[in-house]
Amino acid sequence: MPVTLSSLNQSDQADFTAALGHLFEHSPWVAEETWPQRPFADADALHAALCRTMRAAPREQQLALIRAHPDLAGRLAQQKQLTAESTREQASAGLDRLTDAELAAFTRQNDTYKARFGFPFIICARLNAKAAILEAMATRVNHSPETEFTTALGEIEKIARLRLGDVLKQD
Known part of the structure; x- marks a missing residue:
């Protein structure tokens, strides 16, 4: 509203x-x-x-907060259990239209990332396409845990800014 x-x-x-x-x-x-x-x-x-x-x-x-975010193209997305905002954001990046091979790649990357850092990979999906997201996953998994923690918070800030723009109307 x-x-x-x-x-x-x-x-x-x-x-x-x-x-x-x-x-x-x-x-x-x-x-x-x-x-x-x-x-x-x-x-x-x-x-x-x-x-x-x-x-x-x-x-x-x-x-x-970081752990409250869903995996990109993950189980919750497949079961249509994402928040309305996450559903729209993932769809904007094409994550709702993945081939079987792409879905397998996202699942593999999500699992590898979470095993390394203990939290899901976060990126502002509305500012990225699926290929760029997969590339970022492959790159960022090599970062230090502290770098990724900080990066995740920065991506959350971007997500929040776009969501704020969605809800705020001119006076």
Whole structure:
């Protein structure tokens, strides 16, 4: 449901969280903890505040946020159990139209990545096509765990910004 910045700035914590809680996958705490920082001058200021909240969270809470994201083209996608946002995002990258060979490649890459890092591979699917995602998976699996943790948070910020743009309408 679209909302305006002024309505968010005037909303109570419950309404603010209800409007923005989905921006960070299954982690409404980001919106809830950002609410006291109102008012926000514009969408960029709101997004920056949300990201500061995420970055200031304890590492275990950040890890839970990362782990809340589904595998790309994974079991939940195959069973049509993704959030509406994740479904649209994965579809925008063509992940809902994979050949058997591509699906096998994604499954292999997801499994290898999760075995190495203990969390799913995260990339802003709306900004990438399936070939670029597979290439990034093959490259990033060679990164250090700390680099990947930081990269995952950065990708989550991109995802949240696009989701915010979807929900925010002009005053």
